[in-house]
Every structure is written in C-alpha cells, then in structure tokens.
Amino acid sequence: MSFKEELIEQFGNEVDKSDVIAYLENLIKIYALNIEELFIKWEQFSYHRHETHTAMNTKNLDGFKNFLQKQIEKKAQKFSNTSNVTSSGLKSKIIGSSPSLFGFNSPRTPIIKKRKLNETQPTSSGQKSSQKLGFSSGSNANNKSENIEKSNTTSPSMTGSTQINLPSDITVSTPSPLKRSGEAGVTLDSLNPNNIETSEGFDPENDKKVKITPFYDPIKYKFRTMRQNxxxxxxxxxxxxxxxxxxxxxxxxxxxxxxxxxxxxxxxxxxxxxxxxxxxxxxxxxxxxxxxxxxxxxxxxxxxxxxxxxxxxxxxxxxxxxxxxxxxxxxxxxxxxxxxxxNLPYPDSPVSTVEDIENSNMIQNGKSMKVIITSGPYFPENDFNVQPIKEFVDKINNKIKPHTLIMFGPFIDITQNCIAKGAIPQFHGVTQQPRTLDEIFTKVLVPLLSGINSSIQVILVPSTRDAISHHAAYPQDSFDRKKLQLPKNFKCFTNPSTFQLNEVFFGCSNVDIYKDLKEVAKGGNTAMRNRFDRVSEHVLQQRRYYPVFPGGIRKTAKILENKKKVIEHISGADLEVPYLGLTEFVGEISPDVIIMPSEMQHFARVVQNVVMINPGRFVRPNGGRGTFAEMTIEPPNVENGKLTKMSDEDLFLHNVWKRSRIDIITN
CATH class of the missing domain: 2.40.50.430 (OB fold (Dihydrolipoamide Acetyltransferase, E2P))
Incomplete structure (x- = not known):
C-alpha cells in the first residue's frame, strides 16, 4: 500500500489533494510520527476545538501544526519541572496521590530490605542476604588452573562473533579426564512403564524416516532485538x-x-x-x-x-x-x-482424519516411534570436556537408535565460567584451535554431532543463553544451519516452536517457566497439589508457552576493582514484548506433547491429557551424569480403542498420553 493510500485509509477521501498530502508528509517527518499516530493527534486536535469534524484545509493544518508544537513544548516543560523536584517534595507527592489515579492507595507488596555486603570479606549474613535476593557472589566458582590470574579482558559478547583474546600470562591446558560418578542408563522416572514396551528403535535399512512438519512462520522471527517500541x-x-x-x-x-x-x-x-x-x-x-x-x-x-x-x-x-x-x-x-x-476453558486438542492416521501408521510400519530429548548445557561449569557428548553419540548410533533426536540449548553457554573468565582451554584433535565462540561449536561440537547416523533426524532448539545465537531474546530465531556447518539431517527450529512428528503435535519452549512462575496460592488443597501440575495447567489455560510478565531475570553481584558492588544481568527470559504473539499456541490448540526444559527436577507427567516433559540437564555443573528423556509412542490405530472418535465427525483425537511411554534416564 502506498503512502497516499494509507493516508486515505486513515483520514478519508478528504486528504486526496496534493497540497494536503505534502503538508501531512512534512508533519510526519518533522515530528517523527507514523500515519496512525498522526491520525490520533488529528482527532485530539478536533476534540480540543470542540468539533466533531475538522475540515482538511491549509488553515486548519497550520493550527494542527501549532497544536503539535505546543504538545511537545508542554511535555518538555513537564520533564524539566519533574527533574527539579526535590526528594522530599517527590515523596509527599506520591503519598498524597489520589486513589482514583491508580485505582488503589498505599501498596501492600512486601519490599525486601537490602543489606550491604562487607566489601572485603562477606559475612555469613551478607551471603544469606545475597541468596535471598537471587544473586550469586561467585565465591563457589572453582578455578582448576592455578596459574590463571585475573585480567582486564572483557567477556565475549552474546553473539559469539567477538574473538577471544587471552592475556599472554595465562596458561590454558586441556582439562583432566572427567570422573563421572554413578551408572549410565539408569531409569530415574517413568510414565506408563507397565502398559507400553520401549521401542526397538530406528532401522535405517528397513524403516522410513519420520515426517517432520513445522507449524510456524520463520520469517516472523527475523525481527531485530532491542528495537522495542x-x-x-x-x-x-x-x-x-x-x-x-x-x-x-x-x-x-x-x-x-x-x-x-x-x-x-x-x-x-x-x-x-x-x-x-x-x-x-x-x-x-x-x-x-x-x-x-x-x-x-x-x-x-x-x-x-x-x-x-x-x-x-x-x-x-x-x-x-x-x-x-x-x-x-x-x-x-x-x-x-x-x-x-x-475458570477459563482449556484449549482444544488436535485431531486427525482416518487418512492421516493410516499414512502415519504406514510410515512407521506398524512400529513404535522413538524420540530422544536432551537439554543443555552440554559442558560442565569449569571446563569443556567433550567426553559426555562422545559417549552419548555412540549410544545414539549403536544402542538407542531413535527416529528423532530433539536437542535444546544452550550448546555454548554464555554464563559458563570458562567463557566468563576468557579461559578457553586447548582442544586435542583439532587442527586449528578455535578463536571465537562460534568456532568452538563448529570445530569442537559439530564434528561430534556429525557422527550421528545421517538417517536419524536431529532438531535443534536454541536458548537465550546460547553464545552461538545472534538473537538472544524470547521469542528467539532459529540457528543458521549452513553457517554452523551442520549436516542435512539437522533441522534448526525457533524458540518456541510447534511441529508435527507424523501425526503427533509437539510444542517446544526453551525458557524456564517452572522456575520463573512465582505463584500466589491460597487454600490448603491448592498448595498440596504438585507444583509442576499447577504451572503446566497455567500454561495450558493461558494458551502461551511463557505467560509470566515481566519475565524472569537472573542477576549476580560483582565487586569491581574500586570495591564497588554492581548488579549484572546474566540471563533470563529477556522478553521481546511486541512479538509475544509468537509464543502463543498455534491455532489455539494445545499440542499433544509439550517440552519445556527447566533447572528444576526432571519429570514426565500428564496434565489435562497433554504430556509435559522436562528432560533435565544433560551434564551436571560439576561434570556428573545428567539425564535425558526417552519417549516411545505407539503407532496410531483406529481399531485398538486408544484413539477417541469425535462425535458426528470422521476425526480422531490422538490420545498420545495413552499410547506413549517416557523414561528419564542417566546419560
């Protein structure tokens, strides 16, 4: 639509004059307004003149221009007066404000009393205070290299494109072999373990690949961050x-x-x-x-x-x-x-026709589908040991053999201690040592991930803590597969994203809703119910993957060289508010399976006929064994009674919660 057509659409045919259009265009440029904002100002101008309709002529446009100028001058004068208000005057103004202005009188929100930390040696009470505020002093971080000294090197940028410049006096070495306590392959939790057998896995020679269908528009995620209006x-x-x-x-x-x-x-x-x-x-x-x-x-x-x-x-x-x-x-x-x-209604469940169900059954050859789900970080807090990933890739190819592998970030965690300190070790088996955070992924991780059987389809979902992501806000754009040099069996999806594996709808969101959602509960029965169930019900009822506002923010307290304490924003939801529509359920239909990784306890539960999964962290902060989720989904069958037929329609509910088994396993 042209500029002229937009003006006519807002103001009517009365503006279809060359001199009027030129005048309005000039006003838009002078006062930095768009056409919609200009129209709102014009209505205010008419109301100010006590007119139901103001003619669009040169005389009135001159008056409109003076009206806009007076508004700007009035706002500037108000700002100037506000900046000169004394602290005592400002305090009295707030206390004496009318309840009709905000709809309430004095607030009853509890205000945390902040205690000052001892700048030289934190006391025990000071440490407790920082924990209560959600800050971490960083005193528990272990530095394995004794000859690493503090430097003035700036931490790498979130985009990961900044070269890592290490001071010449720092000696970095390959971390010692990881001692992983516990036994691998132990099932910690199961859903429907007695009713469904674990799938045998994917046979590349005889089985067909699972059909993956995304249900989102990737173009809508290409917006620029930090441009909120x-x-x-x-x-x-x-x-x-x-x-x-x-x-x-x-x-x-x-x-x-x-x-x-x-x-x-x-x-x-x-x-x-x-x-x-x-x-x-x-x-x-x-x-x-x-x-x-x-x-x-x-x-x-x-x-x-x-x-x-x-x-x-x-x-x-x-x-x-x-x-x-x-x-x-x-x-x-x-x-x-x-x-x-x-109580608001829950969204409808997805359905499929008999033809779609038969096609899915044919793709699976009547066998169960196996899906593996992992969630980062994939490295311990204090080193870049690749042993856990090597072992996992070997299991994927030779033992587990899933149809699809869903991997959630962060892959290169921007909050990891080595990255924060700029102490990147040398990697054995790499022809050229990585110089940037992107190269750590392409030269260290990609060769390992490329070892996954090319017939196994891999889905990558980013995190706002991913150093290799150039879009560190939620909702978040997908990775660039070609730039990261990933094989063709890898698919990069957005965060959040909705997609279909055969007939099963999956919803994925990589923001910690289970940690960020702070409930205010009343009543004993409500508090006694499982928290994961309550939060999951809120997500379903609100029809958004992340209904919390404002989003959760992770901060830390940092002591500068002049012993001054500052609060730094490490990570969090980092909501891009104008694009929160992209976090809503597609078509107001709840997925069959919703995967939302969290730092809290791993689980697999059924909430309102939706399978909710938190696979747990892949590697523990100290390098110990983490967990992953193994999901077995029986093939859809109209005749076995596990699919519910909709009344008066030839449509069937998927009932994935009835025909799926989820095991949380140590890796």
Whole structure:
C-alpha cells in the first residue's frame, strides 16, 4: 500500500489533494510520527476545538501544526519541572496521590530490605542476604588452573562473533579426564512403564524416516532485538486481555453489558477481565494474596489498576502476568471485591482424519516411534570436556537408535565460567584451535554431532543463553544451519516452536517457566497439589508457552576493582514484548506433547491429557551424569480403542498420553 493510500485509509477521501498530502508528509517527518499516530493527534486536535469534524484545509493544518508544537513544548516543560523536584517534595507527592489515579492507595507488596555486603570479606549474613535476593557472589566458582590470574579482558559478547583474546600470562591446558560418578542408563522416572514396551528403535535399512512438519512462520522471527517500541508493546499487552475477554463471552455466554470497569466505584456486580500485577510498580520479592492488583485493558478500564480483595475466595493460584476473569464489585472505590474467579476453558486438542492416521501408521510400519530429548548445557561449569557428548553419540548410533533426536540449548553457554573468565582451554584433535565462540561449536561440537547416523533426524532448539545465537531474546530465531556447518539431517527450529512428528503435535519452549512462575496460592488443597501440575495447567489455560510478565531475570553481584558492588544481568527470559504473539499456541490448540526444559527436577507427567516433559540437564555443573528423556509412542490405530472418535465427525483425537511411554534416564 502506498503512502497516499494509507493516508486515505486513515483520514478519508478528504486528504486526496496534493497540497494536503505534502503538508501531512512534512508533519510526519518533522515530528517523527507514523500515519496512525498522526491520525490520533488529528482527532485530539478536533476534540480540543470542540468539533466533531475538522475540515482538511491549509488553515486548519497550520493550527494542527501549532497544536503539535505546543504538545511537545508542554511535555518538555513537564520533564524539566519533574527533574527539579526535590526528594522530599517527590515523596509527599506520591503519598498524597489520589486513589482514583491508580485505582488503589498505599501498596501492600512486601519490599525486601537490602543489606550491604562487607566489601572485603562477606559475612555469613551478607551471603544469606545475597541468596535471598537471587544473586550469586561467585565465591563457589572453582578455578582448576592455578596459574590463571585475573585480567582486564572483557567477556565475549552474546553473539559469539567477538574473538577471544587471552592475556599472554595465562596458561590454558586441556582439562583432566572427567570422573563421572554413578551408572549410565539408569531409569530415574517413568510414565506408563507397565502398559507400553520401549521401542526397538530406528532401522535405517528397513524403516522410513519420520515426517517432520513445522507449524510456524520463520520469517516472523527475523525481527531485530532491542528495537522495542513502547506503543507496540502496549498494544500487544492490551490485545492479550481483549482476546480473553472475547473468549469469556463465548464460553460463559455473557454479553458486553455484563462486563464493566473494575476501577470505577459501583454498587453493581460486574465481570472484569484483566492482568494480575503487583499493587506497587516497584515491588520486589515474593508477593502475597493481599498485594495483587488487576490491570484492565484500555477499552474496559483505560489501562488503570485496582487492588484486589480475595477474602471471599477459599482457593486460588495466581501469578504476575496471568489473564483472569473475575466476578465482583468495587463498592468503595478502594478495591475490587472478588466474589468468584471464573475458570477459563482449556484449549482444544488436535485431531486427525482416518487418512492421516493410516499414512502415519504406514510410515512407521506398524512400529513404535522413538524420540530422544536432551537439554543443555552440554559442558560442565569449569571446563569443556567433550567426553559426555562422545559417549552419548555412540549410544545414539549403536544402542538407542531413535527416529528423532530433539536437542535444546544452550550448546555454548554464555554464563559458563570458562567463557566468563576468557579461559578457553586447548582442544586435542583439532587442527586449528578455535578463536571465537562460534568456532568452538563448529570445530569442537559439530564434528561430534556429525557422527550421528545421517538417517536419524536431529532438531535443534536454541536458548537465550546460547553464545552461538545472534538473537538472544524470547521469542528467539532459529540457528543458521549452513553457517554452523551442520549436516542435512539437522533441522534448526525457533524458540518456541510447534511441529508435527507424523501425526503427533509437539510444542517446544526453551525458557524456564517452572522456575520463573512465582505463584500466589491460597487454600490448603491448592498448595498440596504438585507444583509442576499447577504451572503446566497455567500454561495450558493461558494458551502461551511463557505467560509470566515481566519475565524472569537472573542477576549476580560483582565487586569491581574500586570495591564497588554492581548488579549484572546474566540471563533470563529477556522478553521481546511486541512479538509475544509468537509464543502463543498455534491455532489455539494445545499440542499433544509439550517440552519445556527447566533447572528444576526432571519429570514426565500428564496434565489435562497433554504430556509435559522436562528432560533435565544433560551434564551436571560439576561434570556428573545428567539425564535425558526417552519417549516411545505407539503407532496410531483406529481399531485398538486408544484413539477417541469425535462425535458426528470422521476425526480422531490422538490420545498420545495413552499410547506413549517416557523414561528419564542417566546419560
């Protein structure tokens, strides 16, 4: 669409004049506005003049230009006055603010009291304080090379393209052989172990390859990070609330008149839809049931917040970022009394036709499909020992023989101690030592991974901690297979991604939702339920792989040379808010299998007929044996009764939870 057509679409045919178009184009350039923003300003100008319609002529355009200029000058003057406010004046202004401005009075969010660490020698109380804040002092990091001294070398960049410059006085050597305690191949946990036998594996000579079908648009993930527009981010957050408002209307058979603004005082009972947020924008630490507020959409409540009162609710489980539907009233204007929390419906399950099921059965030759799932890091914290990967590749080819191998990053972890210190060891068997983080992957890992049988299909999903990824934000673009010199049997998918293995839908997200989702629970029965089940239900009900907002952030405390302590951001969800739509379930349908790696305990569970898997870490931080998940899926069969037929339709539910076995095994 041309510039002229966009103007006509927004303003109408009245702007179809050469002088008017030239004038508007000039205003767009002067005030750095887009066409939509210019139209909003024009409506404000008309409202300011008390006119329902303002003619588009040169005289009015001159007045419009003066209006825009006055807005900018007023904003600049306001900023100047704000910067000159004294601390005491600012404090009194906040305390005396009207409750109608924010929808609530003084916050009840607990504020953590920060204790100063002893800069020379941390005390035990200081260490406890840093742990409570989620910081790590780094005092437990072991330096295996005694002659490595501290240098002023800057850590490698997140992109991994920066050359690693080691100081001349540093001596790096190949790490000693890894002593891996425990026995390999031990099954730590199983799902459906008594009903389903483990698959024999893939036979390259007789079996056909599994059909892999991605369900996402890779072009949408090519956006540039750190280019967030405040308006775009606000639109996405607002749209999420409106989507759930529409869902509530359809599911609970409600009309538009049943919904109201929860921030306005009223004696009438209404339904309200909004996002759970802290009652204080500067909240720190864990929230409680009395420190939550509801943020309304711009349409339903002008984006304002109101404190929530859950005294009438016996049981609930809430978290920041959750979209929720409430029934209640705001009788005194101070808080919204919640009478009922409406349980939103879970998304539909995927279905297949008889023809699709028969095709999948034919591909598998009536045999079970085997899928192996691993999650990084793939190296210990203090060295780059490749022994675990070598052993694993040998098992994959000669013993396990899966149809598909799904590997989650990080592959080269940017937070690993060797990378953080710039102490990269020499690698034996490499013709030329790697000089960049990308080359560690291409010259050390790729030769090992290329040893996987070419008939076995391998899927790589990145992590925001991957040094080889040039897109360290969530949602995250896929790796470049050709640039990383990976074989053709490797497929690089985005984070998150939805794809199909034969008829089975897989959903993958490589952000630690099980650790980042901080629940505010009320009621004994809710707290007694398994946390992994509760978090999984939240993910399904919210229809997003990562419904937490704001996202989790991992920080650390660092002492500089002048003994000044600074807080550094290491990693985390790093949400790219304008593109959070890419983290939603495809077609509002829940996958058959959802894989979300976490630092917490490995597991395989069935939640709302969806198989939820956390394969665990591939290698322990100290180099000990990690875990991986081995999944066996029986072939689909219409006649054995394990597939549910939809009523009045020739469609069948996949029921993967009935015909799959998952084992968590030590590698």
């Amino acid at each position: 405040l308006q775009d981010a606000a639109d996405v957050l607002d749209e999420q609330i409106e989507i759930f408002c529409k869902l509530a209307k359809e599911h609970f058979k409600l009309s538009q008149s049943d919904f109201g603004d929860p921030t306005i005082q009223s004696q009438s009972e209404i339904y309200a839809v909004g996002r759970i947020v802290p009652d204080s924008p500067t909240a720190e630490g864990f929230l409680n049931i009395d420190s939550l507020a509801l943020e309304a959409s711009r349409l339903m409540g002008i984006g304002r917040r109101v404190r929530l009162n859950f005294s009438k609710i016996n049981e609930c489980s809430l978290f920041c970022g959750q979209i929720i539907v409430l029934k209640g009233k705001n009788a005194d204007g101070d808080y919204f009394m919640v009478d009922e929390i409406l």
